[in-house]
Amino acid sequence: MGRHVRLLFSLAILLSLLACGMWVWRARSGPPVPVDDAPERSLEEIEASESASQAFQEGLAHEADENWKKIHWSSSLDAALKTARDVSKPVLILLSVREIGTQDPGRC
Amino acid sequence: MLKSSLLSDEKNIETINRDFVPVNFLIEKGFPLDVPVPALTPVREAFLSQPDFRGFFATVVVIDPTGTLLLAYTGRSYPPNYKPTGCYRDGRFLTNIQRGLERFRKAQAIQADSKLSAEQKDAQLAELQKDVRASVGVLKTLKMEIETP
Numbered sequence: 001m002g003r004h005v006r007l008l009f010s011l012a013i014l015l016s017l018l019a020c021g022m023w024v025w026r027a028r029s030g031p032p033v034p035v036d037d038a039p040e041r042s043l044e045e046i047e048a049s050e051s052a053s054q055a056f057q058e059g060l061a062h063e064a065d066e067n068w069k070k071i072h073w074s075s076s077l078d079a080a081l082k083t084a085r086d087v088s089k090p091v092l093i094l095l096s097v098r099e100i101g102t103q104d105p106g107r108c
Numbered sequence: 109m110l111k112s113s114l115l116s117d118e119k120n121i122e123t124i125n126r127d128f129v130p131v132n133f134l135i136e137k138g139f140p141l142d143v144p145v146p147a148l149t150p151v152r153e154a155f156l157s158q159p160d161f162r163g164f165f166a167t168v169v170v171i172d173p174t175g176t177l178l179l180a181y182t183g184r185s186y187p188p189n190y191k192p193t194g195c196y197r198d199g200r201f202l203t204n205i206q207r208g209l210e211r212f213r214k215a216q217a218i219q220a221d222s223k224l225s226a227e228q229k230d231a232q233l234a235e236l237q238k239d240v241r242a243s244v245g246v247l248k249t250l251k252m253e254i255e256t257p
Contacts, residue, residue, distance in 0.1 A: 067116035071130050078143045080131035084173035090212040091173060092128035092205060094110065095151065096166040097135045 110166050114201045123202060127209050128170065135165065147171035147178040154247035161247075168201070169244075170208030177215055178237050180208025181244050211236050 074080035077093070084091045114120055124130050139152045151169060155161050170180035182204040218224065218232045 066111075067118065067121060068111040070121050070125075071115060072125050074129060074131040076142070077131055077133050077145065080129045081143065081145075081173055081175055084129040087129065088173070088216075089127060089129050090170050090179055090208060091175075092124055092130045092208075093148075093169050093171065094115065094130070094132045094166070095135055095148075095155075095169060096110070096132070097162060097164065 110168065115168075120202055120205075123205065128205070129173075137162075143175070145171065145175040147175050150178060150241050150244045151181070151247075154244050157248040168205065170205055170212070172212055172215055177211075177233060178240050178244070179211040179215070180204050181240050184247065211240075 074083060077091075080091045080093075115124075135155065139155055141148065141152075148169070148171065151167070155165060165184060167184040168182045169178065171178055182201050214236055215233060218229055218236070221229070224232070
């Protein structure tokens, strides 16, 4: 009888420890983090997500209007500033990051 | 999708070619500038403040020919949905760059005004750029999230 009580007591302690461990683990992992509140991503992760979006990009690029080539783009920022001083006009700058995996690095 | 949308719009192209000197500047790692352009400092700081921008960032800004005055910022385009967002709607884009042109003309008038002291000119030029710089500053606190176009 005494042995059975000790066995049951040990089992109860084990189950309590297990439950306690589960509770701590859940508390530490917290609820699922929404995408928009996710911590900052590494460049590798960013590139991976861009790669996933590439099909969407290519779909848009396929139908892209290429009229932008009619704009009289200056060859460099320095050249644009010099021209702007000569003709007394402001400089309009398209700033973009080099896109990964596309033929046209300026497409954005 | 700036090039295939707003920068391919005939009305925008006509305005850009007539009133501005356009240039495409590709941002390399660290946003180095070959020539000193203080007007781009707020944009550079905002860009570097968000690691996600290294993967996706596109915007159009207007500066004066000396490279010191930031005269217009048109918003930015970024994923995850790749759709033009914020100011990247046709009317607002054109309005923004036209405001840049107006600010340029005001800046010219301020600089040419012989009645103003150097300090007064600096103060008026700072006031002229205040709203634009504030808009760019918002980029630093931006959360990367899907926006409703």
